Amino acid sequence: MTLMPNILGVKNMNGKIEVEHLSKTFKKGNVQAVKDVSFTVDEGEFFAFLGPNGAGKSTTVQILTTLLNATGGKATVAGHDVIREPEKVRKYIGVALQETGVDPDLTGREMIELQASIFGFDKSSAQARANELLNIVQLEEAAERRIGNYSGGMRRRLDLALTLVNEPKILFLDEPTTGLDPSNRMAIWKELQRLNEELGTTIFLTTQYLEEADSLAHRISIINDGEIVATGTPKELKAQIGNDLITFTFPSKDIQSQAATIMESYMGEKEVIEQNGKLLVYVDDGTKQMLELVRLLDQEQVEVETVNLSSPTLDDIFLKITAKEVGGVGHGE
Ligand SMILES: Nc1ncnc2c1ncn2[C@@H]1O[C@H](COP(=O)(O)OP(=O)(O)OP(=O)(O)O)[C@@H](O)[C@H]1O
Ligand SMILES: [Mg+2]
Structure with missing residues (x-):
């Protein structure tokens, strides 16, 4: 042509x-x-x-x-x-x-x-x-x-x-x-x-x-x-960080900090990311892990507002990777 x-x-x-x-x-x-x-x-x-x-x-x-x-x-x-x-x-x-x-x-x-x-x-x-x-x-x-x-x-x-x-x-x-x-x-x-x-x-x-x-x-x-x-x-970038993303919200910032501490001791610090008033957790088996985390928080009498299971987008990947780079985003900044 x-x-x-x-x-x-x-x-x-x-x-x-x-x-x-x-x-x-x-x-x-x-x-x-x-x-x-x-x-x-x-x-x-x-x-x-x-x-x-x-x-x-x-x-x-x-x-x-x-x-x-x-x-x-x-x-x-x-x-x-x-x-x-x-x-x-x-x-x-x-x-x-x-x-x-x-x-x-x-x-x-x-x-x-x-x-x-x-x-x-x-x-x-x-x-x-x-x-x-x-x-x-x-x-x-x-x-x-x-x-x-x-x-x-x-x-x-x-x-x-x-x-x-x-x-x-x-x-x-x-x-x-x-x-x-x-x-x-x-x-x-x-x-x-x-x-x-x-x-x-x-x-x-x-x-x-x-x-x-x-x-x-x-x-x-x-x-x-x-x-x-x-x-x-x-596809690889999505797979690199886990298949599923669980997103939690809480009724207050204090409760969220409390939840982050509990979840970190269970999941490891780098797996729990605080972002825009939400806690994000990347896992391989979302359905199973979501139930376990909800049960864990319930045991500790931490009130969850919403919980949501999804596939990570590249946005999520970017957030997770750059958060990792600085050694994990701490809670309660
Ligand atoms: N001519 C220059 N002299 C001094 N510092 C510079 C110069 N050009 C770029 N920088 C610095 O280098 C870094 C990288 O800049 P660069 O323009 O490559 O970023 P970028 O990824 O293209 O960003 P954007 O998405 O905003 O275009 C920045 O900190 C910028 O301030
Ligand atoms: Mg540029």
Whole structure:
């Protein structure tokens, strides 16, 4: 379907990302933004880097896309070292950064054509590629409008189109759906899935949305405070922490603290997490354990308000893993 000649040899190169002991310390403020991070993304894989604000996601993306130098470790993208061969890496990747610099006076179409000319397209191939991409990201109607007047969703779709100009084998997307409404988010998800499935594009996506990583990614690494705290398929991450989640609420904070102490002495401290006025307990056999815990609390005359059994979501996993990292969230803060 592409009109672009295969001058870059895109189809023949490897779409892998290999990262070993990568670190980045910013001199300013002596911030260790990335700490000894290692992971591999296979060719054709959809990989998500999931983490909260300030976790080190953008810093990692900037290193892998040759925009920032690491202070330690090694990374190869598409078979090329990001420090020693940055221009080779850049040829084969598409990047949509969190903060993009596009000229607000250009129209969407002009911006895509400009990007195409940077990649060596002649005028008519650039025009053809722009038509194709405007159609893919559904910006045909807005194509002749100034980018400065685009909505947030339109801007993200234009960003995506710009990353696709050179048919990259590997696509880096830094929080591509943050701030979008559900329908725009779904449109981006659909397009990313199509790129991954139909063209075999390797995708490295960062997100703060657990739901996004869960629905899109083959594998997820959870990054917190510069460190990878867990890696696995969505299924593996869910299995890692127990099959079932029991959620308790209590009539008062004091009663909750009392219950937490009792449950911790029974379950172990790290298995009981206090969050938003609830006690969460991760277990393998939810039905059996729920009955035992309720019986135990009843024995101690601790009044339970509600108790609920569910399967953990990625949100729960994230909470549990990051809570573990700080040695368990204590009760009665
Ligand atoms: N140029 C810089 N100079 C100094 N510190 C920086 C710089 N860029 C990032 N940092 C710090 O490095 C840490 C990681 O930042 P980073 O932008 O990688 O996080 P993030 O996971 O992308 O967060 P967000 O979800 O908010 O985008 C933060 O503590 C941040 O303040
Ligand atoms: Mg960021």
